[in-house]
Each structure stands twice: as structure tokens, then as C-alpha cells.
Amino acid sequence: MNDSVVLITGTRKGIGRYLAEHYVAKGCRVVGCSRSATEFESDRYEHFCLDVTDEAAVLDLFARIRAKHGGLDVLINNAGIASMNHVLLTPVKTAERILKTNVLGTFLFCREAAKLMQKRGKGRIVNFTTVAVPLKLEGEAIYAASKAAVVTLTEILAAELAPMHITVNAVGPTPVKTDLIRSVPEEKLERLLNRQAIKRFGEFRDVANVVDFFIRPESDFVTGQTIFLGGV
């Protein structure tokens, strides 16, 4: 992993921040982004403030990566937003925002990353889905639908990018104690954990472990797969 160039979206806090620190500690050159600035500083870390759905800003980010690093080894599409609500109380604006960030943002980063990776004839892309997809969680219709789209995107991109030796996989975390679930009632989370084979909250390291597996050189025959945590 030494000196590999790793791009991670949504690195200001939560899992993204943890992954940025994790790969810096492994000796990677990490490029991160989020809508606002981060407090994380390292000479192996560079942060960009942008919205993952802003095509011009994303193209500019990739142009900078190309100019500075000459390529990209790994993309981790962590940025995502959620909104839990009954479908009858879900504003179209909220639905639009979730679909744009989670689906279009992921697509845009995959497309541009693959262009950079294609030149070197290798690359790893890891997308983020959720256990809300297989568990079909009530109150999460749009969020789960957007993450189901990420699974399909992952599977089809895996096929389209395989000739370029780029693998595309997805990780589906269980609830991890981050801002994303702060508004979910405790008894609902409890019920959810009870549907997992292993009934505990996920930890950042559980997610990092799956990402580590997908991006290691030996995983070059693993593509189009989704690994859900917790035995879902």
C-alpha cells in the first residue's frame, strides 16, 4: 500500500475520516473531500472542499490528482446522506438530494476515477451500500433505494471495467455510531441489531477491514461483490 494514491469521499467525519487516517497510517497518499473543511492534517493528506454532485468541481479535483500524482490507485466512495421518514412524509426535495449524493455522486467519482486508472491498467473502487437494502427497512425507502442503486451500479461497472483491470466492489455496513443514525430512535436501532446474526453496532475498523480486503493486490479476482457486515 506504500505510496498508493487513495481518494476517499466524505472525509470530514465518521467512517470517511477514520479511513483517511487509516490509509495515511499505512503510508498511502490520501486525497479527501467533503463539503466543508476538515481538522485532520498530515503531510500525506490533502483535502478538497466540494459537493460530490458538482461535476465541474469533481472534474477539477481529478485534474489536480492527475497533475500531482499522475494517476490513482484506489477510490473509496464513502460520501453519503440519509433521511429517515415515512414515505408519505418524504419531501421530493429530500428524495432528490439523497439520490443525487448517493447515486450520482458515486457514479461521477467512479467514472472519473476509472479514466485515471484505465491509463495504468489497474485500480480498485469500493462503493458504500447499507444493510437497509437487504433488510428492507421501513422509514428508509429513498435511502435504501439509493443504496440499492449503488449495488447495481457496482455490479455493472465491475463488468464494464474488468477489461481495464479495475475491480469494483461494495461494502454494506450495519449501523455504526455516526451522525448518519443520530436521529434514529433507540428502540428501532435495537430491533435492527436483532436482525443481524451478530447483534452489535459496527465499528469503523469493521468497515476498514472489508475495504482493506477489496483493495489488497491479492484481491484482483474479486469484483462486483457486496459484503454486508454483521451477518445480514
Place this chain on the structure above:
Amino acid sequence: MPDTQEIQSIIFAAIDELNVQREADRQVEKSLDTKLFGKDSDVDSLDLVNLIVSVEAGLAERFGAAVTLADERAFSRKSSPFKSVHSLLAYIEELLGEDPT
């Protein structure tokens, strides 16, 4: 306005890159008349994708601007700009010649 020769050399460099991956008897000719898809073309769909991406990268390096060749306009035209080297060249000239505002 960018120089036609420069754009042509970027396209030819992308064809060179493509040819490295192809057998000696299946080399793509560096000519304005070379067909890039359709029944008269030796370039398959994946080669065309690689070619377009290489040309985009070459344009970004040379002109410092992010140019997206595969945009909606390109796909909605009656006559595809990706039909031949000549049509691709004309399309790039058109895109680069536009006022960015």
C-alpha cells in the same frame, strides 16, 4: 482557437496508445479517414472508449481544460462525432472554440 495540427497529434497519440495493446496485423491507421466505429471499422467498442478517454486526457494535459467528449450533445447528433478521426477532430475544435461562459 486551438491549432488543428495539435488536436490531430493528440488523437494520433491516443491511437498509438491503442495500438500498443493490439496485434501487429490489427493496427489502427493514423489517418483522418480512419473509421472509429461502424461496420467499416476495426475499432471495437472498448477500444473506442479507451481512445476517447485518452484523447480527453491529452486535451486536458495540453490545453489545461477538462473536456468531456462523451456529452449529451455528442450522443444526440444525427451524425456521430465519433464516426471517424476527421469527425472527432472537427467536434473537438468545435468544443474548444466555444466560449466557456
